[in-house]
Amino acid sequence: MKEINELVLRDSSANPGPLGLFAFGTTTVLLNLHNAGFFELNSMILAMGIFYGGTAQVIAGILESKKNNTFGMTAFISYGFFWLTLVGLIVMPKFGWVAATSKPAMAAYLTVWGIFTALLFIGTLRLNRALQFVFATLTILFFLLAAGDATGNETITHIAGYEGLICGASAIYTGTAVLLNDVYGRNFWPVGTVTNNY
Template structure:
């Protein structure tokens, strides 16, 4: 009789890295959307390296762990941050800046993608539902604000985005703290 071997996965959970990358970049961008400061190099740097790069790495690590949802979500939203920053800097190199309809379409398609992810969270914990529900609302509000060239809608969306970002920050923190203490300290 052949002996069976089990390989135990001893790698760390990449979820908190991806969630923090999403959370912190989302909060900072949406403080801008709420009207507190213009888009600047701080937001772009966070978008490329933490929102984009760290999330993309977390998604690749989730893939290695066999987590399709985590892999697709982190890699896709990492790519979102990279494409968003590209749309801001491409006009410096002669590429036409997107108008309100183009930007609205871009944000609406991300809203549709996020809604599909939200549906998947309905089988999960409350924090995930709130995070993806608020993110879906954020994308559709930003799309509407761009389609209508309405700064009040965009500002309101910014406040939704700040809440969304803090939900992701809470989830990342809960995962890390609960794992470290080996009990539920912060409920999800």
């Protein structure tokens, strides 16, 4: 009877980690191409923020909860809604629903996300080196963006953009590694594994 129960309870669903990491990484790269000064803030970035960076990460987080992965659930759902709130902050004033967010208020928003990310970084110390790098660079990114808004210094924002490209690329790398390692059934693409939780 015990063996039958264990068989019924065994999770055979796919790993949602690559989806969440790709959604986060690609959207982060595109936004930070803007922050670095390559193009204006446009509908392409906003659409990615709503549908891939936002919605797809929330879906990935919900699926992580089914796999009993509290860290993955918390991270993906939180950053999914980060993208949705960020798009809301940009779009809602355009419709006249609310006043535009001031620079000091945006700096506070980004600082809170930086603190949250720093706390999650502590959790990655039990996961793998690749995720540690993603969360470390994301923490730095939030604080740089906050500093850029707080000071009004565009140079800081441009530096943040380049740093954000590194962060986004590292998330894409990690998503690729998790996906390919799963496909090949072995450590095909290294992530610097600390434990097997992710």
